[in-house]
Amino acid sequence: MTTLIKNGTVVTATEIMDADVLIDGEKVAGIAAPGSHSWEEGAEVIDASGKYVLPGGIDVHTHMELPFGGTFASDDFESGTRAAAWGGTTTIIDFAVQVFGENVMDGYETWMEKAEGNCAIDYGMHMIVGDVTDQALKEMDMLMDEGVTSFKLFTAYPGVLYSDDGKIFRAMQKAAENGSTIMMHAENGIVIDVLREQALQRGETDPIYHSITRPPVTEAEATHRVIAYAELAGCPLYVVHMSAKEAVEEVAIARNRGSNVFGETCPQYLYLGWKNLSEPGFDGAKYVCSTPVRSEDQGHQEALWRYLATNDLQIVSTDHCPFCMGDHPVHGTQKRLGEGDFTKIPNGLPGVEDRMRMIYHGAVGEGRLSLNRFVEVTATAPAKMFGLFPQKGTIAVGSDADILVWDPEETHVMSVESSHMDVDYNCYEGTEVKGEIDKVIARGKVLISDGEYHGEKGDGQYLKRGTCQLLI
Numbered sequence: 341m342t343t344l345i346k347n348g349t350v351v352t353a354t355e356i357m358d359a360d361v362l363i364d365g366e367k368v369a370g371i372a373a374p375g376s377h378s379w380e381e382g383a384e385v386i387d388a389s390g391k392y393v394l395p396g397g398i399d400v401h402t403h404m405e406l407p408f409g410g411t412f413a414s415d416d417f418e419s420g421t422r423a424a425a426w427g428g429t430t431t432i433i434d435f436a437v438q439v440f441g442e443n444v445m446d447g448y449e450t451w452m453e454k455a456e457g458n459c460a461i462d463y464g465m466h467m468i469v470g471d472v473t474d475q476a477l478k479e480m481d482m483l484m485d486e487g488v489t490s491f492k493l494f495t496a497y498p499g500v501l502y503s504d505d506g507k508i509f510r511a512m513q514k515a516a517e518n519g520s521t522i523m524m525h526a527e528n529g530i531v532i533d534v535l536r537e538q539a540l541q542r543g544e545t546d547p548i549y550h551s552i553t554r555p556p557v558t559e560a561e562a563t564h565r566v567i568a569y570a571e572l573a574g575c576p577l578y579v580v581h582m583s584a585k586e587a588v589e590e591v592a593i594a595r596n597r598g599s600n601v602f603g604e605t606c607p608q609y610l611y612l613g614w615k616n617l618s619e620p621g622f623d624g625a626k627y628v629c630s631t632p633v634r635s636e637d638q639g640h641q642e643a644l645w646r647y648l649a650t651n652d653l654q655i656v657s658t659d660h661c662p663f664c665m666g667d668h669p670v671h672g673t674q675k676r677l678g679e680g681d682f683t684k685i686p687n688g689l690p691g692v693e694d695r696m697r698m699i700y701h702g703a704v705g706e707g708r709l710s711l712n713r714f715v716e717v718t719a720t721a722p723a724k725m726f727g728l729f730p731q732k733g734t735i736a737v738g739s740d741a742d743i744l745v746w747d748p749e750e751t752h753v754m755s756v757e758s759s760h761m762d763v764d765y766n767c768y769e770g771t772e773v774k775g776e777i778d779k780v781i782a783r784g785k786v787l788i789s790d791g792e793y794h795g796e797k798g799d800g801q802y803l804k805r806g807t808c809q810l811l812i
């Protein structure tokens with residue numbers, strides 16, 4: 341069966357062209373000037389006149405049903421990937437977790453079981469390694485054969501996910517040897533724990549103190565440190581969810597000296613700040629995540645947009661990890677675990693469905709990035725960074741037919757009512773954004789069309805990934 345998307349404007353990271361796209365089965369089979377072919381015969385025809393035809397979004401940082409702080413992220417692989425599709429994302433990479441004291445492979449298998457047969461869109465896995473033992477280092481090699489080519493460690497969360505510098509360095513040496521990428525959550529968790537304890541002793545218990553006790557220097561210092569170790573070990577380094585301009589400056593400096601250092605940010609850091617954390621009552625808890633959203637007065641948001649434009653930041657992901665404000669039918673009170681003690685608020689917020697709209701809005705709608713760069717930071721660079729290109733991340737003959745038909749003239753109002761994530765609030769409630777998603781096609785199947793969902797769980801397949809394709 342073939343599908344023809346005709347009369348649209350095809351946009352990739354490098355081109356903008358009036359072209360028709362032929363889909364045969366799961367793949368793009370042809371791209372040609374309108375009227376120059378006879379593909380219409382026998383094809384299902386989608387008229388994309390006046391619309392953009394874009395590669396499906398790739399969100400390389402999600403945490404479906406992640407256990408955190410005594411509860412679980414409220415989206416599971418089924419609801420979370422369906423919501424992703426609604427928001428124009430056709431691939432996610434989630435994180436399997438090594439439980440401390442257990443084997444890495446056991447954690448991997450546990451997460452694969454959670455995902456298998458449940459996903460609406462294609463998915464890959466990163467592996468979170470906490471306990472870097474000789475056994476764990478061997479298992480990093482085994483995972484490479486499973487298509488898990490990136491390993492995440494933490495300088496944050498002492499006693500939970502934290503690895504000391506020696507463990508981090510040993511994992512980096514292994515990555516240099518087997519060609520994988522080290523991902524770092526870079527915040528100085530040891531110092532942050534001191535600041536948190538002192539804040540609580542002073543009676544500072546509101547959500548805003550979550551950000552105040554994780555000041556920019558704690559992110560910048562940890563970023564500097566892990567860059568130094570990665571350069572010494574000789575492995576590629578990807579710093580996740582960057583929010584402080586001082587930390588991204590460290591990435592920029594390392595890139596200027598030719599190091600394979602990369603950084604991502606997320607929509608929450610481009611739009612949210614202390615105004616949100618200070619919302620009345622306990623509402624600030626909605627925006628508690630780590631790294632934290634930062635003070636609007638320090639220029640972080642504008643700096644992050646600028647770093648995206650100059651390619652010092654390469655990717656916008658979400659760190660999607662939602663917890664409910666009210667009572668979740670399965671997980672109970674979630675964010676409210678931290679009422680009266682901000683250190684007990686589960687860290688994380690929803691975003692997998694919001695990312696493409698919010699970034700298009702700020703980038704193209706408000707003129708901060710070009711249309712090509714929007715595609716690059718949301719799809720093409722994510723695919724290249726994590727070894728999925730050109731199967732994913734572009735529109736080209738032979739690529740998977742993961743395609744969005746995007747209406748630049750329509751608008752969309754962000755709200756919990758209109759979203760599909762399994763959570764009871766939206767971070768951007770009431771914000772009107774430019775651009776609306778008309779159709780979402782994943783591996784040739786129309787998942788969303790005219791506001792209707794046509795997919796089912798199990799449509800998504802596991803992606804065995806290659807290694808980083810952005811190396812200098």
Ligand SMILES: [Zn+2]
Nearest residue numbers: 401403580659
């Ligand atoms: Zn995360």
